[in-house]
Amino acid sequence: MKKIEKKYRILILGASGYLGNAIYKELCMYFNTYGTYFSPKKEFENNKHFFHYNVEEDDIYEILEATKPDIIISALRGDFHAQTIAHAHIAEYALEHGSKIIFLSSANAFDAYSKYPSYETDKTLSHSIYGHFKIKIENMLMRMPKRQVAILRLPMVFGANCPRIQEIKQLISEKEAVEIFPNLIMNVTLDKKVTQQIHYIINRKKSGVFHLGSTDLVHHDEFIQQIISNITQTKVSLKQVYTTNEDRYLAVLPKYNILPKHLQITSDIVLKELQK
């Protein structure tokens, strides 16, 4: 029988969302796992491990006091200013109680650099509001003791019927164009690989900055067209979006904080999984 090791109390902020919920499902068998949701939904309202939370109105401290987490995983979206305040409170709580924070950041922390892919120790710089916000939280967390923080920089995450694929299916069914970015070179990953990576980071008490993208790079247009060809054989209208004349990288490659081989991924594996 599988050993159940409920040794940590874990709170996932945004546990009703795409990634937060996948992480909840991965961890809840093994740990005392709690989560927050925002949009009213019976499934969460009836679950004693779920707490309603509105980042713009509620004090996260109350949920922290109620759940007493050893590990807080931040998988939130919502107003950036409110999220910044919430993360400051989370950091304060973590410092006081010795908890660990796992923050889902993004390749957008590097979106101002377009000429190269980015590695864990590279300086972050962003031209987007979203990227700026991620950098601000990262910098706040990096001031904490290193062992208490894991910053996970994610590229575009895919999975069977993930929101991105649902959106593509919707556009196809409405005979609308699907946007592709021919100049964009990126890496990608799978939701189920991200959840396994997080489980490993928790079990092995890993910390620091992780680049959780595939070890290879893909062109956005080719990758999306391969996904489309899995969905339909009929011709789909495409809208080519050129943001610059030159190739632009938005890729978070792992180099220094490497996970074991079975937790690494390539774009081929992502595509194969999506074909199932």
Ligand SMILES: NC(=O)c1ccc[n+]([C@@H]2O[C@H](COP(=O)([O-])OP(=O)(O)OC[C@H]3O[C@@H](n4cnc5c(N)ncnc54)[C@H](OP(=O)(O)O)[C@@H]3O)[C@@H](O)[C@H]2O)c1
């Ligand atoms: N998905 C990706 O490809 C990707 C790539 C890079 C980084 N990330 C990062 O990963 C994290 C999770 O992304 P996701 O794609 O899983 O997002 P998502 O599906 O939109 O989930 C967002 C979560 O935040 C909650 N939320 C939204 N507005 C809120 C508010 N005002 N107050 C409190 N909670 C609120 C949602 O609650 P309800 O669902 O209950 O409304 C949901 O639980 C984000 O921080 C994102 O930046 C994601």
